[in-house]
Amino acid sequence: MKKTTILSIILIFSLFSNITADQKSPDFTLRNLDGGKFKLYEQLETNPVLIDFWATWCKPCIRALPHLNRIYDLYSEKGLNVYAISVDNPKSRSKVKPFVKSKGYKFSVLLDSDQSVRKLFGGTSIPLTLLIDQSGEIVYRHLGYVAGDENKLIEEIEKLLNVDEDAKPDTTTEESKE
Amino acid sequence: MMLASLNRHCFTVIILIPFLVLGSISLFNPALSFTITGQNEARYARGQLPNGDDYNYFENYLEINANLDKLRFYIRQSYLLPSEFDGRWQTDLNVFNKRYIEYSQDEFLIRGGDFYRNWGRGLLFGTVEYTDLNFDTGLQGVLIESSIENFEGALFRGVETDTGKHIQEIGEGVRLSYRFPHNIRLGAAYCLLDVVDRHPRVNRYGMEIETEFGPVSLFSAYTSDKLDTDPTQYNHGFYGAASMYGSGWGALFDYKDYRLLTHGGKLGRTPLQYPPTALPEVTMYLLDHHPRQMHFGDEVGWQIEFTYNYEYWDVSLNVNQSSQHDGNSIIPKQKQELSPYQGYFIHVERDDFSSKRFVLQGGFHEDIEFIQTAAGGFSPWWFKRTGLGVIYEHQLTDEYSLTSDVQIMKVEDKRVDDSFIDEYLSLSLSHSPDYSITASFEFSGDENESGGMSLDGSTTYWPSGELTVNFLERHQLRLFIGHERGGLRCSGGVCRKVNPFKGIKFTLNSQI
Numbered sequence: 001m002k003k004t005t006i007l008s009i010i011l012i013f014s015l016f017s018n019i020t021a022d023q024k025s026p027d028f029t030l031r032n033l034d035g036g037k038f039k040l041y042e043q044l045e046t047n048p049v050l051i052d053f054w055a056t057w058c059k060p061c062i063r064a065l066p067h068l069n070r071i072y073d074l075y076s077e078k079g080l081n082v083y084a085i086s087v088d089n090p091k092s093r094s095k096v097k098p099f100v101k102s103k104g105y106k107f108s109v110l111l112d113s114d115q116s117v118r119k120l121f122g123g124t125s126i127p128l129t130l131l132i133d134q135s136g137e138i139v140y141r142h143l144g145y146v147a148g149d150e151n152k153l154i155e156e157i158e159k160l161l162n163v164d165e166d167a168k169p170d171t172t173t174e175e176s177k178e
Numbered sequence: 179m180m181l182a183s184l185n186r187h188c189f190t191v192i193i194l195i196p197f198l199v200l201g202s203i204s205l206f207n208p209a210l211s212f213t214i215t216g217q218n219e220a221r222y223a224r225g226q227l228p229n230g231d232d233y234n235y236f237e238n239y240l241e242i243n244a245n246l247d248k249l250r251f252y253i254r255q256s257y258l259l260p261s262e263f264d265g266r267w268q269t270d271l272n273v274f275n276k277r278y279i280e281y282s283q284d285e286f287l288i289r290g291g292d293f294y295r296n297w298g299r300g301l302l303f304g305t306v307e308y309t310d311l312n313f314d315t316g317l318q319g320v321l322i323e324s325s326i327e328n329f330e331g332a333l334f335r336g337v338e339t340d341t342g343k344h345i346q347e348i349g350e351g352v353r354l355s356y357r358f359p360h361n362i363r364l365g366a367a368y369c370l371l372d373v374v375d376r377h378p379r380v381n382r383y384g385m386e387i388e389t390e391f392g393p394v395s396l397f398s399a400y401t402s403d404k405l406d407t408d409p410t411q412y413n414h415g416f417y418g419a420a421s422m423y424g425s426g427w428g429a430l431f432d433y434k435d436y437r438l439l440t441h442g443g444k445l446g447r448t449p450l451q452y453p454p455t456a457l458p459e460v461t462m463y464l465l466d467h468h469p470r471q472m473h474f475g476d477e478v479g480w481q482i483e484f485t486y487n488y489e490y491w492d493v494s495l496n497v498n499q500s501s502q503h504d505g506n507s508i509i510p511k512q513k514q515e516l517s518p519y520q521g522y523f524i525h526v527e528r529d530d531f532s533s534k535r536f537v538l539q540g541g542f543h544e545d546i547e548f549i550q551t552a553a554g555g556f557s558p559w560w561f562k563r564t565g566l567g568v569i570y571e572h573q574l575t576d577e578y579s580l581t582s583d584v585q586i587m588k589v590e591d592k593r594v595d596d597s598f599i600d601e602y603l604s605l606s607l608s609h610s611p612d613y614s615i616t617a618s619f620e621f622s623g624d625e626n627e628s629g630g631m632s633l634d635g636s637t638t639y640w641p642s643g644e645l646t647v648n649f650l651e652r653h654q655l656r657l658f659i660g661h662e663r664g665g666l667r668c669s670g671g672v673c674r675k676v677n678p679f680k681g682i683k684f685t686l687n688s689q690i
Binding site: 023024025026027035039057058059066067089090091093094095097102104113115116120122123124125136141142143144147148149152 | 423576
């Protein structure tokens with residue numbers, strides 16, 4: 001009986017989560033690597049925002065970051081703000097800055113050491129990618145990373161930015177063109 | 179009985195009131211932004227332990243955040259039938275074991291309910307939760323934080339009860355920090371801790387300093403715990419980190435010197451603290467099976483990590499050493515009686531970000547732990563492990579990719595002057611962004627291993643398959659079938675022994 005009840009709750013919950021297709025993001029404030037403050041809804045006043053939760057110890061997250069950097073290169077001038085939110089806790093916090101700087105990543109890095117912002121979006125699993133439009137709606141979300149996931153993300157970004165077919169940037173790398 | 183039932187229902191109503199109030203306010207004032215976020219995670223397993231006993235669990239965690247302008251409300255409902263970890267049952271749907279209400283403005287926050295925070299990288303004060311390790315030191319109480327220009331202040335009072343209900347800690351604390359010119363930040367903290375039935379009251383004093391000179395960042399923190407009844411007896415800890423970077427390279431030096439107050443011996447956990455371990459946590463699958471168990475009550479050590487990137491190449495090197503103190507020495511010594519640990523790890527990766535990724539990994543670590551013998555004495559548990567691994571990933575099309583991971587590790591067991599080989603093979607096929615299928619085989623020549631299947635009488639192996647499916651953008655289903663090797667699993671110095679298992683596991687995560 002109890003199992004039936006709980007399974008019913010899960011099903012209702014799953015259904016509910018898909019009925020509310022457009023979900024608004026909560027506002028939050030974090031500090032960046034240089035101590036400056038970031039407030040989500042202040043950023044949304046100018047541009048849509050792409051955020052990616054990651055950590056230095058998370059291998060799929062590390063795999064996804066070069067693609068996030070490429071997305072920054074391709075779409076920041078077209079009006080997309082890109083942020084990588086590190087959930088590194090005290091044991092690995094010191095690694096974040098040398099890691100990001102040595103790789104030459106251009107997107108801004110925010111610090112969420114106690115995962116309070118990550119938990120606002122449910123759970124603690126990473127990588128979690130969220131694309132948020134200027135009204136605050138989460139228009140795309142994805143948990144995890146496997147090779148090729150960036151293609152679907154790019155598709156959603158172009159849809160959000162209304163990038164014309166002719167104006168689409170070349171998203172292939174130099175090597176893959178050969 | 180009736181009264182208890184009535185109380186439970188009252189509690190449910192009290193919990194639901196803030197949601198109703200927040201929702202109603204937003205209806206009457208649409209200008210206020212009202213959002214609801216959260217997730218539901220169901221975990222189920224049906225299988226057996228090596229001794230043939232059934233090992234089944236079913237857990238469901240429902241989390242909801244409601245946000246109305248500057249107000250935030252959170253609840254978590256846990257349903258355990260029973261729990262994976264200690265067989266706990268919690269079948270009352272009215273139990274909301276985590277909740278808080280928070281009000282925040284740009285420079286001010288006040289929260290009543292559950293909270294987690296780390297001060298001084300967790301050395302001055304730290305609370306954390308790992309649901310997969312059944313470890314939770316979160317406090318229930320009041321937290322106030324303020325941040326005005328270069329000044330930051332925080333204070334809290336709360337109660338923590340461990341998941342086994344054995345230890346209860348009551349804590350209150352205050353922290354101030356100020357950012358001076360030239361990017362120098364100075365902080366100080368004071369906490370008063372009461373570990374019920376374990377220690378007299380503890381006064382904890384701590385300070386931290388952080389600064390940057392161009393590409394060089396420095397951080398250090400010091401803490402001292404003094405017992406209320408005997409101020410001459412004190413425990414203390416120091417942590418320092420220096421990092422720097424240049425074009426294409428980065429370097430980190432971490433140092434720890436801990437003689438911290440612990441519950442239950444040097445290996446025990448520390449009250450309301452979460453100090454950095456100064457150890458690499460994720461290296462190779464086989465090496466990571468055997469992490470260093472931190473002696474927070476007596477530990478000194480360091481690690482150096484260097485990374486170098488050139489075009490498609492990425493190289494990282496980690497060297498670390500830890501031991502208990504040799505008298506007043508501030509460096510670790512590799513003497514057997516000090517439970518020393520040393521590790522070396524190298525990772526070379528080539529990724530052209532289009533179709534192929536190749537990783538070569540190699541590592542070595544040596545670990546001596548003292549285990550209690552049946553006769554009541556201690557015997558050194560001395561292992562040397564040398565591992566080598568290759569990962570190759572090939573992107574077949576825009577959607578399909580294939581990943582293979584092959585690892586081999588030689589284990590020298592110094593207790594019996596013997597050695598054996600462990601091997602790991604896995605093959606994954608992924609279809610982005612929808613699903614991935616993985617087949618894994620793990621082999622061990624260790625005759626003391628329990629669980630798994632016997633290959634030839636001297637080799638044990640654990641075959642398994644895993645399927646991960648993402649569907650409707652917000653749901654992820656994970657299915658595991660097969661044998662799982664047991665062992666120690668650690669995170670941030672928190673360790674838990676995982677039972678060997680055979681059967682099926684199923685996890686469904688849904689986000690709202």
